[in-house]
Amino acid sequence: MKPMGPIPPHFAGREALTIAGQDAEHWIAKAGNTPLFVYDISEVRTRLARLRAAMPERLDIHYAIKANPHPEMLAAIAPLVDGLDVASGGELTKALAVKEAGVVSFAGPGKRDDEIEAAIRAGATLNLESEGEARRALAIADRLAVRARLAVRVNPDFDLKGSGMKMGGRPSPFGIDAARVPALVRELIAGGADWRGFHIYAGSQALSAAAIIETQAATVALARRLADEAGAVPPLVNLGGGFGIPYFAGDEPVDVEAVGAALGETLAREGDPGTAYAIELGRWIVGECGVYLTRVVDVKESQGERFVVVDGGLHHQLAASGNFGTVVRRNYPIAVAGRMTGEGREVSVVGSLCTPLDRLGDKVGLPGPAVGDVIAIFLAGAYGFTASPGLFLGHPEARELVVGT
Ligand SMILES: Cc1ncc(COP(=O)(O)O)c(C=O)c1O
Incomplete structure (x- = not known):
């Protein structure tokens, strides 16, 4: 057996x-x-309450709806979280049905012009995945004569250790290599965008609290460094997610209390007082x-x-x-x-x-x-x-x- x-x-x-x-x-x-x-939505509520209690008070909690976009789930989860992350125009429509646009962000490579336009018109934040996408977004905002809410997704120079799916520290279709980010931030601000900050997502399905703690600390430090180089304070730094759940024999659940305590210390030590911080979880929540x-x-x-x-x-x-x-x-x-x-x-x-x-x-x-x-x-x-x-x-x-x- x-x-x-x-x-x-x-x-x-x-x-x-x-x-x-x-x-x-x-x-x-x-x-x-x-x-x-x-x-069972009552289980989701229990988990979110535990997460809130474990995480530092100043940390926002976002739900990545790709994990489960069932409309009744979204309606139940939306009031319990501070924001929603979407990955397509279809998810954007679902998110906007249950949450105000100002706390909806849209990440994902290959955004079409019509999706970019829908996000800008609604007032959602676009997490930009490339310089090309940034320029398309600026041009669309110009044409619409509105100020687009644009954040930069950073391809970090590290990955989330022990994660089932690594999304950093390597050539990547996601985000913009960290070294090129400060120049793009300056370009966005000069182009009249409402620059919303950074989105830094390093991996998924990590069970080790130590690995998550290390990655979050590195993410906070990277955001600080990029902001200094760009000469602008990010309104929001989205630290990504990646909290896993035990699927297989021998897997242990993430010690979210340990992660929360360490993140509290990291933010107290290195967080910018003018910046809001968020995590963006899917799997762990649902x-x-x-x-x-x-x-x-x-x-x-x-x-x-x-x-x-x-x-x-x-x-x-x-x-x-x-x-x-x-x-x-x-x-x-x-x-x-x-x-x-x-x-x-x-x-x-x-x-x-x-x-x-x-x-x-x-x-x-x-x-x-x-x-x-x-x-x-x-x-x-x-x-x-x-x-x-x-x-x-x-x-x-x-x-x-x-x-x-
Ligand atoms: C940008 C982004 N945010 C959030 C998530 C959700 O990750 P998880 O379900 O592991 O928390 C993913 C997953 O791939 C992602 O790519």
């Missing part, structure tokens, strides 16, 4: 899965069928609140291996199949929803797609899954439904339910 990751504490330790006080069949009946994502429920349609044996075939698959929850940003495939936490405890027998849980990639649990120990049982795959709240190739092979779309409201 191969190990699987830890079931999040609020779902663990029960005989049968309950989500917001109800069992899986209750939510499936409510949604109409499987496959189904259920998001990842653990979601469960993907999928029903067993077949159980079969082949050459000594027992396959449990479910009605969902990687077209809904790509990450659990190991095909979304992981180098080595490992098992997400999985359970039989109606029998979370009991003697496990080795099975492989496979989806309904006609590809060997569609393996949701590889040789995991589950208590005798049978046709009709519901399989629960945890950690489905972030980068699930919208980060999966939902159209591939024409199977039905997954349903989504937000509960715990």
Whole structure:
């Protein structure tokens, strides 16, 4: 048997899965069928309250909606955070439906002119990814005769150590190499922009508090240095995110209290009093609140291996199949929803797609899954439904339910 990751504490330790006080069949009946994502918003609230308490008071907390842009999730999260980060014109529209434009920022390479125009018209901040994009934004603002809110995304000269996805310290399509940033800031200010500061995002899915602390300190110092060189005080420095969640056996949760305490010291020591600081998290806020429920349609044996075939698959929850940003495939936490405890027998849980990639649990120990049982795959709240190739092979779309409201 191969190990699987830890079931999040609020779902663990029960005989049968309950989500917001109800069992899986209750939510499936409510949604109409499987496959189904259920998001428990009360868990998100609990986490955000913990994060607030852990972080320095002067730190703003933004939600990166790419992690889960479900409209009901956004409506519930928006009042609890200080800003929203978006990555496309589509996400911009969703964010503006729930939050005022002044605290919405738009990062991402390849922004089209119509997306830049929409952000400028709305009064959202564009996190500029290149000098070319900066010039397009200035020209569009000129044409519209408005002052664009423009921040510079910096490609830092370091990465977030231990992160699952590094986004700094190397040639990158994201942001502008640190050495060229001061000149661009001067150009933006001279061009009449409302320069909003820096956005510095070094990586994603880091579990080590020590690594996050080190990266945040380096980020604060880098922003200070770039501001000095540019000769301007940034109104906002967005320190990025990258707080991970434990997906796999042996993973430990981030010690957010330790991160918050250290960041408080860093800001007291090195933060510019005229600057607001923010972090921008997606996964940590919503990842653990979601469960993907999928029903067993077949159980079969082949050459000594027992396959449990479910009605969902990687077209809904790509990450659990190991095909979304992981180098080595490992098992997400999985359970039989109606029998979370009991003697496990080795099975492989496979989806309904006609590809060997569609393996949701590889040789995991589950208590005798049978046709009709519901399989629960945890950690489905972030980068699930919208980060999966939902159209591939024409199977039905997954349903989504937000509960715990
Ligand atoms: C610019 C930016 N902000 C925020 C995030 C959210 O990261 P995470 O979900 O790891 O917190 C990402 C993730 O790729 C990102 O690229």
